[in-house]
Amino acid sequence: MTTALYRRYRPETFAEMIGQAQVTEPLMTALRGDRIGHAYLFSGPRGCGKTTSARILARCLNCAAGPTDTPCGTCDSCVELGRGGGGSLDVVEIDAASHNGVDDARDLRERAVFAPARDRFKIFILDEAHMVTPQGFNALLKLVEEPPDHVKFIFATTEPEKVIGTIRSRTHHYPFRLVAPAAMLDYVEQLCTQEGVSVEPGVLPLVVRAGGGSPRDTLSVLDQLIAGSEDGAVTSARAVALLGYTPAELLDEVVDAFAAGDAAAAFAAVDRVVQTGQDPRRFVDDLLERLRDLIVVAATGDGASNVLHGVPAEELERMSRQAVTFGAERLSRIADIVVGALDEMSGATSPRLQLELMIARVLARAAAPAPASGAEQAPAPGAEQAPRAEMPQAGRFRACSDCTAGGTGRDAGVRRTGTDTWHPSARRTGGCHAVRTCRAGARHVGA
Numbered sequence: 001m002t003t004a005l006y007r008r009y010r011p012e013t014f015a016e017m018i019g020q021a022q023v024t025e026p027l028m029t030a031l032r033g034d035r036i037g038h039a040y041l042f043s044g045p046r047g048c049g050k051t052t053s054a055r056i057l058a059r060c061l062n063c064a065a066g067p068t069d070t071p072c073g074t075c076d077s078c079v080e081l082g083r084g085g086g087g088s089l090d091v092v093e094i095d096a097a098s099h100n101g102v103d104d105a106r107d108l109r110e111r112a113v114f115a116p117a118r119d120r121f122k123i124f125i126l127d128e129a130h131m132v133t134p135q136g137f138n139a140l141l142k143l144v145e146e147p148p149d150h151v152k153f154i155f156a157t158t159e160p161e162k163v164i165g166t167i168r169s170r171t172h173h174y175p176f177r178l179v180a181p182a183a184m185l186d187y188v189e190q191l192c193t194q195e196g197v198s199v200e201p202g203v204l205p206l207v208v209r210a211g212g213g214s215p216r217d218t219l220s221v222l223d224q225l226i227a228g229s230e231d232g233a234v235t236s237a238r239a240v241a242l243l244g245y246t247p248a249e250l251l252d253e254v255v256d257a258f259a260a261g262d263a264a265a266a267f268a269a270v271d272r273v274v275q276t277g278q279d280p281r282r283f284v285d286d287l288l289e290r291l292r293d294l295i296v297v298a299a300t301g302d303g304a305s306n307v308l309h310g311v312p313a314e315e316l317e318r319m320s321r322q323a324v325t326f327g328a329e330r331l332s333r334i335a336d337i338v339v340g341a342l343d344e345m346s347g348a349t350s351p352r353l354q355l356e357l358m359i360a361r362v363l364a365r366a367a368a369p370a371p372a373s374g375a376e377q378a379p380a381p382g383a384e385q386a387p388r389a390e391m392p393q394a395g396r397f398r399a400c401s402d403c404t405a406g407g408t409g410r411d412a413g414v415r416r417t418g419t420d421t422w423h424p425s426a427r428r429t430g431g432c433h434a435v436r437t438c439r440a441g442a443r444h445v446g447a
């Protein structure tokens with residue numbers, strides 16, 4: 001049995017916290033300047049360090065050498081409130097999820113009367129404070145407003161708006177945030193070194209992505225990967241499979257097929273997505289992420305590694321080759337189509353069908369080299385040639401080859417019923433015709 005990573009690495013001082021400088025710096029300054037409030041509210045997404053910070057703050061306040069911004073770590077209070085400690089009598093952690101009523105508030109009021117057993121303050125940490133009922137909060141109001149000198153409150157919650165305003169206004173409110181990928185990547189890298197595990201290139205960015213900015217979730221994912229690794233080495237293949245990401249090779253295949261306009265290869269890749277039991281939505285999501293990376297590479301060239309953290313060098317090289325083949329404009333056109341598909345896939349009964357239609361759209365419209373700027377876009381092969389420099393004829397209909405507007409009637413921005421929808425290659429026909437831009441960015445001229 002090993003203890004979970006996120007417990008073994010729970011920070012014991014504010015300096016060890018990552019990505020929450022907006023909270024830790026002012027708190028440390030206040031502690032140094034001896035400007036300590038009597039009630040604090042820590043809010044923010046789950047797993048970002050609220051409970052941890054509440055414990056650190058308690059540790060700072062009750063340290064024998066304190067109040068201090070950096071607990072000494074050796075006094076009784078510091079040891080008891082540290083990672084291995086059993087907790088201190090004077091720091092009461094209350095899980096508001098199960099102690100949320102008036103009776104619990106009364107009980108707390110009675111406990112607050114007594115002076116601390118040993119340390120400077122009696123500190124109440126109310127975790128998941130949004131679970132306290134309004135009656136419970138009201139019963140606490142007087143105490144939170146004017147607590148005895150020896151009492152401090154720390155509320156921690158994911159939903160500060162559910163903490164009644166009268167309580168909130170009596171606290172110092174510190175908002176926690178999701179941690180940025182770059183900081184998180186540094187942190188897990190350092191952690192892997194400390195743990196003595198080797199991780200194949202490209203794995204940690206996936207871990208960071210799977211963690212969604214929450215240090216706890218990120219550490220849990222890493223923990224699981226380490227647990228399932230052989231000889232202390234986490235391989236890329238296992239990580240990708242476990243986390244359900246699309247293997248990079250499959251993305252490469254699709255992107256290369258787009259570049260070559262190779263429909264057979266593109267559909268074969270899609271088939272493999274489905275046959276290997278991957279979620280089509282996830283695939284489209286991953287494809288979009290890849291396109292975004294390619295757009296960044298196309299725009300920044302050699303500077304891309306400063307933006308795309310943790311992408312292995314060989315992958316960057318491959319991506320810059322792909323980016324050059326496409327060019328930024330074509331990439332962004334493909335990305336538009338993929339975004340559209342992602343929208344339509346949520347709730348779609350057949351995500352596979354949507355995925356295949358998306359591939360078809362990309363191949364039809366964006367896989368071909370972009371027209372030279374200024375030139376009008378060529379209509380899709382086989383499409384009816386629109387009359388040029390001619391008034392659109394009433395009743396004549398021509399679907400836009402960029403967005404299927406008119407064809408499916410999906411685009412609110414395009415006039416369809418009883419009128420014509422015109423592709424930009426049909427020349428603008430005068431003031432009486434509405435010009436609109438469709439979702440795919442094409443301009444439509446309708447009668």
Ligand SMILES: Nc1ncnc2c1ncn2[C@@H]1O[C@H](COP(=O)(O)OP(=O)(O)O)[C@@H](O)[C@H]1O
Pocket residue numbers: 005006007009010011016017018019020045046047048049050051052053156215216217219
């Ligand atoms: N800012 C952070 N820096 C470093 N580790 C963190 C941070 N936030 C969370 N963690 C990790 O996640 C675990 C859970 O954090 P916790 O404070 O319980 O989150 P919350 O109360 O916000 O849900 C901690 O034990 C720690 O390992």
Ligand SMILES: [Mg+2]
Pocket residue numbers: 047050051052127128156
């Ligand atoms: Mg918590």
Ligand SMILES: [Zn+2]
Pocket residue numbers: 062063064065071072073074075076077078079
């Ligand atoms: Zn101490």
